[in-house]
Amino acid sequence: MKERAILLVLLLGMSACAKRAVDAPASGAAAVPSGAVLTEVSGGKQVTRIGALLDQPVVVQLNDAQGTAIPGAVLSLSGAQGVKFDPASGPTDATGQFTTLVSAPGTSGRFQLLASTTDGKVQLKVEQVALGYEQLLGRQLSNQYCVRCHDPESTPERVSNMDNLDPKPHAFTEGDTYNKFSDADLTAIIGHGGPALNKASSMPPFGFTLSPSEIQALTSYIRAISDPPYSDTTRVYASK
Ligand code: HEC
Known part of the structure; x- marks a missing residue:
């Protein structure tokens, strides 16, 4: 009987401690060891x-x-x-x-x-x-016209067509590819299709479907999401 009482006291004491540790993070915040x-x-x-x-x-x-x-x-x-x-x-x-x-x-x-x-x-x-506003428009156009070929991932609404294409297009985030294109090159290939830059005609021309400002919006969007980031200096360096 006496033993049981001691055990009870012990258990109560332990749970009180555990509770305090959880309740008091401010003073008891864990120290961050070096090398963390x-x-x-x-x-x-x-x-x-x-x-x-x-x-x-x-x-x-x-x-x-x-x-x-x-x-x-x-x-x-x-x-x-x-x-x-x-x-x-x-x-x-x-x-x-x-x-x-x-x-x-x-x-x-x-x-x-x-x-x-x-x-x-x-x-x-x-x-x-x-x-920004123009880039948002570009994203919307990209989702509508481009991602089925330019995004390797399929979604429930859309099956990626990339695997069927040869040569394969690149995802618009691929800065290593996209940063080498000047704005004029991007405008040309989007408007006139792959052959405008001696590339495959499986990249269709969009100049009949999209207005110049929509093509500009797409370019602005592609620049915004490229990884590594696009900068004019990257392009100048790459074209040397
Ligand atoms: C029917 C599939 C298809 C659609 C839709 C498509 N493309 Fe392409 N695109 C391609 C293919 C294939 C290439 C690669 C051509 C090559 O390397 O010779 C390409 C290449 C490109 C390139 C050159 C860089 C790269 O990825 O290799 C740009 C820029 C481009 N496309 C922009 C667009 C834009 C913007 C849209 C939407 C307005 C679009 N494409 C829609 C198939 C497509």
């Missing part, structure tokens, strides 16, 4: 419109140097002006992960997010793309 690493689990390189919420949350992972998750360490997120986070900081969960919803800034282009530990010693950059 932040990695991206998911949610990088998303494309959205300016000011809009990214479709997927951004999830980052904090591990120690041995690759073991660090739960309960506080992380914070920051970004360019106008980027919003929900939440902008908080503790890593039991698996060492921190999840946040991100809204794009009000200006178009690439924007970076910086995840870091409170002492700033462990950091991770995650890149996203915000599309």
